[in-house]
Amino acid sequence: MSNCLHLAIPAGDLNTAITFYCDVLGCKTGNREEGRWIDIDFWGNELTIHQSEERLPTVRHNVDMGAVAVPHFGIHLPESEFQALKQRIEKAGVPYLDEPYRRFVGTEYEQETFFIEDPNGNVLEMKTMVTPEVMFKVN
Structure with a gap:
């Protein structure tokens, strides 16, 4: 590890x-x-x-898909795992903070992403990329 x-x-x-x-x-x-x-x-x-008793404060920052919550953390998943995770979240009744959204459509950076909160208000961004190998490609 x-x-x-x-x-x-x-x-x-x-x-x-x-x-x-x-x-x-x-x-x-x-x-x-x-x-x-x-x-x-x-x-x-x-x-x-x-x-804990405390919660982390969040603010919103503007990006192409709207104003996203910061701070946040998350994970990049393969498409099948991402879709299975969405199903588990929806089945559990966890509301989306920001609904699933497809970004950068038609480019090598195309991805689907959504935001949820854990029970203490920590914001998580979950995503899948069409071509994950370009994630850190230098332009």
């Missing part, structure tokens, strides 16, 4: 957050300190969710 991203966020109630990340998103748990924090395997990255 080298070169993985580690991100620690306030999660509100840990049990509620674990249900969201594991039962809805399909992630697995790892190391933990009971009642304080737990590691989530976020598609090969270490997301540490902390028991």
Whole structure:
């Protein structure tokens, strides 16, 4: 598990957050300190969710698809996993913060993306790219 991203966020109630990340998103748990924090395997990255009272503030920044919430984090998934994730989210009744949207249509950067919030208001952007190999292509 080298070169993985580690991100620690306030999660509100840990049990509620674990249900969201594991039962809805399909992630697995790892190391933990009971009642304080737990590691989530976020598609090969270490997301540490902390028991908390606070929520992170968000603002909106204008991009081509509208004003998106910042800060946010997320994952790039293959198309089939992305569509399966959308189905799990919709089945669980998790509302979209920003509805699925196709960006950069007809270009090598074409992607579908959507935004949701976890139970503590942390914003997640989930996306799939038509040609993921160009993600960091230098123009």
